[in-house]
Amino acid sequence: MIGMQLSYSAIEARLARWTFAGLLALAFFGCGRKAPPKPPQDVVPKTITDLSAASEAEGIRLSWSRPETYANGTRMNDLGGFWLERATPSEPSFSRLETLEVGDRERFRQLKRFQHLDRSAHPRITYMYRVVSFTTDRYVSEPSNVVSVVGSNPGEETHAPLQRP
Numbered sequence: 001m002i003g004m005q006l007s008y009s010a011i012e013a014r015l016a017r018w019t020f021a022g023l024l025a026l027a028f029f030g031c032g033r034k035a036p037p038k039p040p041q042d043v044v045p046k047t048i049t050d051l052s053a054a055s056e057a058e059g060i061r062l063s064w065s066r067p068e069t070y071a072n073g074t075r076m077n078d079l080g081g082f083w084l085e086r087a088t089p090s091e092p093s094f095s096r097l098e099t100l101e102v103g104d105r106e107r108f109r110q111l112k113r114f115q116h117l118d119r120s121a122h123p124r125i126t127y128m129y130r131v132v133s134f135t136t137d138r139y140v141s142e143p144s145n146v147v148s149v150v151g152s153n154p155g156e157e158t159h160a161p162l163q164r165p
Contacts, residue, residue: 042072045079045133048144053129055152059119060127064144066112067133071141080136084116085143087128094130094143121151 045067054061062084070076081101085094097118104110121127131144 042070042074043135043137044071044139045069045076045135045141046071047142048131048133051129051131051144051147053127053147053149055121055149056117057152059117060121060129060149060151062116062118062129062131062147064114064131066110066114067141076135078136080134080138082114083132083134084118085130085132086118089126094128097129123151123153126150 046069048064048067051062051064053063067079068076079102081099083096084098084100086097087094097120098116100114100116102111118127118129126148127150128146128148130146133141
């Protein structure tokens, strides 16, 4: 009986050592990200600086380039979308006009330039626009450059009037 107790103790000791070694291996070689976490200000998209606007018969067309890096300069692969914001001289605080989701993250060839047509713009009213980009985890960039444009009439001529003799 004493011989059996020793063998059970030896088995328990070996089992405890193997369990400890297995847990140690999992802790060292486990799954997950091995790099240290990044502070939130480093993983926000880089600010858009090339927003442009043009008045057309159908509305105001906005255009901007895709942010390809985070604020810290590393390559970004989780662009989630954009918030388009608009203001007027009578209401100078910006309000969200649209949320545009980006769905091309898994594509081989991603869009390099984005456009949006604001069909709700009225003629002869000055509008100011800016764009904010965000990641899939909702880290938000600083607002883009502000562009100002006047809405045009759908029937308005876009060229200079001819002079009459």
